[in-house]
Amino acid sequence: MIELKPIPKERAILIALSTGEFTKGQIEEHLDELELLTDTAGAETVFKVLQEKSKPDPAYFIGKGKAEEIAQLIELNNIQLVIFDDDLNPTQVRNLEKLFERKILDRSGLILDIFASHAKTREAKTQIELAQLQYLLPRLTRAWTHLSKQYGGIGTKGPGETQIETDRRIIRARISKLKENLKKIESQQLTKSSGRKDFITATLVGYTNAGKSTLMNRLTNSDLLAEDKLFATLDSTTRALTLAKGKNILVSDTVGFIRKLPHHLVASFKSTLNVVKDADIILHVIDISNEYFEEHIKVVDDTLEELNSQKKTQIKIFNKVDNLKDKSKIDFVTQNFPESIIISAERGININNLKNILLNLYEKYFVEEEIFIPHEKSKVISMIHELSDVIQIKYHDETTQIKYRTSAVNNNLIKKILIEEKVLEQK
Template sequence: MIEKKKVTSEKAVLIGVVTQHQDESMSNEYLDELEFLTTTAGGKAVKRFTQKLDMPNPKTFIGAGKLDDVRDYMDAHHIETAIFDDELSSSQLRNIEKVLDCKVLDRTNLILDIFARRAQTSYARTQVELAQCQYLLPRLTRLWTHLERQKGGIGMRGPGETEIETDRRIIRDKITLLKKKLTVIDKQMAVQRKNRGKMVRVALVGYTNVGKSTLMNVVSKSNVFAENKLFATLDTTVRKVVIKNIPFLLTDTVGFIRKLPTQLVESFKSTLDEVREADLLLHVVDISHANFEDHIASVNKILDEIKSADKPTIMVFNKIDAYEHETIDSDDLVTEKTKRHYTLQDWEKTWMNKENNCLFISALNKENLEEFRAKVFNEVKKIHITRFPYNNFLYDEYTEDGKTV
C-alpha cells in the first residue's frame, strides 16, 4: 500500500515596522492580516519581527542589525521564506536577498500569488497575469542576479544586461497584449451589462472575508464558493433575485483590503465597473472583527476612488453570531467603558443610529434575514418604480418588522 506524503506548509517569518504613520497596535493588526494572507497562500507564519523606525530603511526596509537577527533566526530554524508587510522596491529586494540568501516576498507579491491561485475564469486569470507582469517588470534585475548567484561558475555565467533588456521587452510586449485582451473583454462585459436592461442592480461590497459570498448564497439560493480565507471569491458573480414581486440583479464582487496593490486596482477595473454601475450598494461588514471601523474606512476610500461613494448604501453588519465583547462588573468603578465593552445594542446607539440604513445579521446562521429582505426590498422598490412607474400599484410593501402590507 502506497503511503500518501503529508503536505507540509511552507514556513515563513513576517517582518513589519512601527513608524510615525503606523503605531504598534496598527502594525500588529497588519501583521495579523499578513499572517492570514500567508495561511491562505498555503504557508505558516512561525515568527514575527518588528522594528521602530521613523520611516522604512530605503536600502533594506529594516535596519542592518535587525536584518542580521532575522537571518540568524532563519538559519537556526531552517526557514527559507521571509515576507515583508509593505511593498518592497527592486533595490530593497536585491539588498535583502544578499543578506538573507532566501526567498523574499512582500505583501503585494503575496496577494498576487493568492489571486493567481484563486482565479477561475479566463478573464480573472488575465487580470491577475497583467498585475503580475506590471509588478515583475521593475524587478527583473533582482531575478537575474538571483540566477547569477545560484548558477555561477564555468559555463554558467549570469545572462548579463543585454539578456535583462531582452526580457524586459518581452514583459512589456506581454503587458501590451494583455491590456488589449482585457479591452476586448471589457467591451464584451459592457455589452452584457447593457443587455440586462433597466433591471435594478445591487452590488455586495466590503472588506475581504466579511461573508459577502455566504450572504449571496443565502439570498439568491445559489452556490457561490465561500470559505473562511481571504479572497475566496475573485470572479464577479451576478444572480437574478426576486423578493416578493420585484426582481433585481445581485452582484458579488472581489473583497477589498488595506494596502491593496495599485496593479490590482487597475487590472480589476471591470470588476469595479460592476460597483460603479450598481444602483444600490450593500456594504457588508464583519462586526466581530476588532477593527471593523477601519475596514469600513478602507472600503469607503476605495469607493471614493472609483467615484461610487455617493451611491445609496445599506450597511449590513454580518457575523453577529461571532461577536464578542468584554464585560465590566457592576461593582467595578475604575474600569472605563470603551468600544471593546460595547454590546450590539450599544453599537446601534452610536453613529450607526444616524445612518438609518443599518442591519445586523448572521448570514451563516440566517439570523435577521427577513429584516434584511424587507430593507433591501424597500430600497430596490424606490429605484424600480422610477423606471417602471406603470407597475407601481402591483407592488407589495414591507413594514419595518418584515411583514407584508
Template sequence: MTTTQQERPLAVLVGVQLPGVDDVEHAADLAELGRLVHTLGFDVIATVSQRRSALAAAAVLGEGKLKELAELTGGSGVVPSGAPERKNKARARRAAESGEGDDDGELGGDDVDDADEDGVGAAPDAGGREARRATVVAVDHDISPSQARNLERATGAQVLDRAGVIIEIFHRHARSREAKLEVEIARLNYVAPRLRETGGGGDRQRGGIGGKGAGESALELDRRKIRDRIAELKQELSGVQREQSTRRALRQGQRRVALVGYTNAGKSSLMRALTGSEVLVADKLFATLDTTVRALHPEVRPRILVSDTVGFIKKLPHDLVASFRSTLDEALEASLLLYVADASDPTFRDQLGVTRSVLSEIGASEVPSRLLLNKVDRLSEEEREALRLEFPEATLLSAKIPADVAGLREAIIAFFEQSMVEAELLLPYAKQSLIGEIYENARVLSEEYDDAGGRLSVRAHPAALDRLRSLLAR
C-alpha cells in the same frame, strides 16, 4: 497503514513600526499579513518587528534584527557586497592580526540581545530532527528591488513584500478570463523592475531578425519581452471588457445592487443567501475575484439584480486597483451599494474606511448606499447594542440567520419601491411583441383591452417608464 500529511512551507513576517503608527494598528497590519501569507499556503512561525524612523535603505531592518531574522531562515544575516572583493595582502595580514572580534563589534548591543531572546534557529525538535527553517520572508511594506535582493542575500530565503503577496494570491484565485488577464498584467508590471542579471547575462549581443537588438543585454531582452507581453494582454483584455460592457449595457435601467466591502467580510455568503446561487464561499482572503450577478430570490417584478464584487484590503497595489477598474464598474453603475463589514473584527472601522476610499477613487462615492454590519452572531448582546448606538443607520445581521436575510431582502425591495411611480401604457396590437419587455421592467397592476390595444396600469422606475414609452412610440 499510515498517511503522512504534506507539511506546509514556513514563512516569517517582517514589519517596521514607523512614526505615526500605534501599537494596535501595527499589530493589526501584521495579523492581516499573516492571514494573507496563510492564504498563500504558508505557515507563519515567527514575526520580526522593529521600530524605526524609516525602512533601512539596505535591507529594511537594522543589523541586529537582520541577524535575528537570518537565524529563522538559516542565512548569514549579512548583506554581502555585490562587487568581488579585491585581493590585498596588507589588508589580509591586518585582518589576521586583529582576530575575529570585529564582526561581533558591528552589531548594536540591543539587537544582539533581541536575537538571542527569540532564538528559533536550527535547534532540534522533539523528535530529534533538525527544526525546519522558513523559506519565505514576507515584508509588510512595499520595498524596492534592491532591498528585496539584499534581504534574500542576508536570509537565504525568498522575499515577498506586501504587494507581491497580494498579487500572487490574486494570480492563484483568478478564474474568469478577464480576471486572469487583469492579474497577469499587474504581475508582469510588478516583476519587470525586479528582474536581475544572471551569470554572464550582462554581455551585449548582436541583433538579428526576431532576436536581440544591437547591443541589447539578456536583461534588456527579458524586459522587452515583458513589455510586448503586457501590450498583447491589454489588447486581449480590451476585447473582453467590450463584451462585459455590452452585457452591462443590456442591464442598463434594471434595478441593481452591489455588495462591496473588505475581503472576507462575508459578501459571498450574503450573495448566496439573497439569491440562492452557488457562489464560492470560503473563509480566506480574496476567495472572490470575479464579479457574479444573480437575481434576488424569490424573484420580484421588475427583477432586482445582486452583484458580488472583489474585496478590498489595505495597501492594495495600485496596479491591481487599475486592473480591476472594469470589475469595480459594477459598483459604479449600481443603483444601491451595500457596504458589508465584519462587525466581529475589531478593525472593521478602518476596513470600512479603506472600502470607501477605493470606491471614492473610481467615483462611486455618490451612489446611494447602506451599511451592513455582518457576523453579529459572533457578538454579545452588549456589543450589538453598542454598535446600534454608534451606527444608528446600519443594519445588524448575520448571513447565517434566515430571518436577518429576509429582513435585508425586504429592505432592498423597499428602497426601490420608494422611487417607483404608477402610470398607464397603451400597447397597440401591432406591438404585442413588447409585452415581455413591459413585464420585465415594470410591475403590471392591471391589464385591459379595447379597440386600440392593451391598456396596462404599471408601476415602475421613471427611467424604465421613459424607455418603455420610447419603445412603444417607435
C-alpha cells in the same frame, strides 16, 4: 501501490515596521492578517518580527543592523521565505536578497500570488497576469532566478514561473497584449450588462472574509463558494433576488477588499469591479465581530472612492453578530451608523428586515404607470417598449392602453417624449 508524500510547506518569517502611524495593537493585527495571507498562500509562519523605526530605511527597509539579526535567525531556523507587511522598492529587495539569500516577498507580491492560485476564469487569469507583470517589471534582477519552476512554492505561480528572466521589452509587449485582451473582455461584459438596464442592481462589497458570499447565498438561495478564507471569491457573480411578487433586483458578489491592496490589482480588475461602478445600490458588508472593523470600513470606503462609487446609495450591513462577544458594540453601531442593519448571514438573523429595506429602495427606483396613446403614435408605443417593462396592453377604438413599469429615470424620459409628441400636456 505508490505512496504520495505531502509537499512540505515553506517556512516563513513575517516582518512589519512600526513608524508611529498605527498603534502597536493595530500593527500586531496587521501581522496576524499577514499570517492568514501566508497560510492562504500555502506557507507556514515560524516567526513574526515587529521593528520600530521612525521611517523606512532606504537600503534595507528595517535597517541594516536589524536585517543582519534576522539573517542569523533565518539561518538557525531553516527559514525559506521572508515576507514584509509593506511594499519594498527594488533596491531594498536586492539588498535583502543578497543578505538573506532567501526569497523575499512583500505584501503586494503575496496578495498577487494568492490571486494567481484562485483565478479560475479567463478574465481573472488575464487580470492577474497583467497585475503580476506590472509588479515584477521594475523588480527584475538576476537574484530572482530562484523562482524557476523547479523550486515551486509560493511566490512562483502564474507568470512568475516563466517571466522573471525575460527581457523587459518582451514583458512590456506582453503587458500591452493583455491590456488589449482585457478591453475585449470589458466590451463583452458591457454587452451582457446592457440587458440588465431594466433591473435595479445591487453589489456586495466588503473587507475580505466579511461574509459577502454567505449573504449572497442566503439572499438568493445560491450555492456560491463561501469559505472562511481570504479572497475565496475573485470573479463577480450575479443572481436574481425576489423581494415581492413581480419585484426583482439583481445582486452581484465581488472580490473582497483588503488594506494595502496593490494598485496594479485594482487597475487590472477594473472590468470585474465594473459591477460596483454600475450598481444602483452598494451593500457594504462588515464583520462586526472583528476588533478593527472601523479600519476595515475605511479601507472599503477608500477603495470605493478610487472606483468613483463613494456617492452611490449604500447600506452598511454589519454581519456575524452571532460571533460577537462584546455586545456593547451593538449600541456603538446603532448610535454611530443609524442607517445600518445588524445581521447574521450564517444563521439568517434579520435577513427579512434587510429584504424590506431593499424593497423600499426598489419602490423608490421603480414606478408603474398607465397611459392611453393614440393608435397613430406607433413610434411612441415602440419607445415605451424599449424603455420599460410593459405589464399590460389593451386596445380601444382610438387608443392603446399601456401599463408599464420602469425606473424613475426612464419614466421621466418617457414623460418628456410624451409631452413632445403632444400625448401629454405640459404641467
